[in-house]
Amino acid sequence: MRHLNPRELKALLDKQEPLFLLDVREAWEYETCHIAGSHLIPMRDIPQQVNTLDPQQAVVVICHHGVRSLQVAHFLERSGFDQVLNLTGGVAAWADFVDPMMPTY
16 A cells, blocks of 8 residues: 555646545535545445445545545455555645645534
8 A cells, every 4th residue: 555645646636647536434524525536435335335446446545634544445455456545644634735725624
């Protein structure tokens, strides 16, 4: 697993790298704020939804501060995903370092 900070993710997105942004927070959190282009699958639903994800695609796992995303990233690796990236600091760090206009909670 690779860890990346918000600025590194922004650089990859600016280069239009083929990344699947997987937000594992709850729906209310996602509705409050999220990174454009991300897809919501709450952490509790990942085991049932893992088969809907492409294990060949690079997946960036996102949560509020990076704790839940780290757990999901480990799960994805154990499930055969080999291009898993964890957003260190989550959307809170994204708001701090990339998008200061993003609502926070």
